[in-house]
Amino acid sequence: MAGVPETQEHFSAAAHGWPVRQESRSNSLTVQAAATRGAILDRPLPSKETSLPTVKRSARVPYSREQMFDLVNDVEQYPKFLHWCRGARVDLVQGNTVEATLDIGVLGFHQSFRTRNTLTRPQAIGIDLVSGPFRRLRGEWRFAATPNGGCDISLTLHFEVTLSPFGIVFAKIFEELAASQMTAFIERAKALYGAGT
Template sequence: MRKVSRSALVTYSTAQMFALVDDVESYPEFLPWCTDTRVHHRDEGVVEATLELTRGSIRKEFRTRNTSRPGERMDIALVSGSFRHLDGSWTFNRLGDLGCKITLDLEFEFKSRVVDKLFGSYFEEICNSLVDAFISRADTVYGAKAGHAD
């Protein structure tokens, strides 16, 4: 099983960063590996969606149920897809008026060893780049602010 844990200190509020992570429909606009998203269900505190990832001619889809406390936490649980196991969380911790700390923790394992050999390292790279991608998205959406650091 592969594990990824990344965090960063940012000058944006927990509400701003949470809103970007929760906006699954916009992922294809700023995550180059995400070619499609489909939201199947959105209710207060719960989003169920499918993400399509592409690398060359290889496409993989997976569906997750994200349960959240807005501005604080989002828990990610696998519903279906190419994984044997996928779960994790985003946490958003306020740092006074200075901004917040965002943390992504993920664990995953593909169903097939062949898929893991072909796609596992790439998916791990994707996971490791997510925090930076959301910081860049925040700079674009909210206007760049000085002072974010890993």
């Protein structure tokens, strides 16, 4: 998007030497967070979504894609390691689809949203909005095996909020929360699985 600043930073996840890549671009009206590592969404995205500002997250970790898939899919454990998650519950399980609600609480700001997650173990978890303070929310976690027994993980989130003062504030908060997830999940994997392969 013309006129929107872009920043890019490379750093090691939690100082363990696991590369995490960050890119962010935003404006005051819409925010999109996205992460891929050589992968694209299997589901085509409308052109409006692909033109939104982006935040990218990806990492290579010494854990199997099955381990990382199970960690991300264990929604009810999120409050234990995502500092902004005040509550999480699974509302519905139907075949390979799970609907779950997350309660956000940060800086005195509280909001909830519900997503429909489509599970393709161990390759991917698709994310679609059911309800919450978004105009649109769609994304995907992807897990790709590496030759050494670890995996490349990537998170893609496309989201847009309402054009209101509340929406603009919420977009900025949600952008920061989305940006912090990759490191939090890697730290959780280390706590659960040890040093890895």
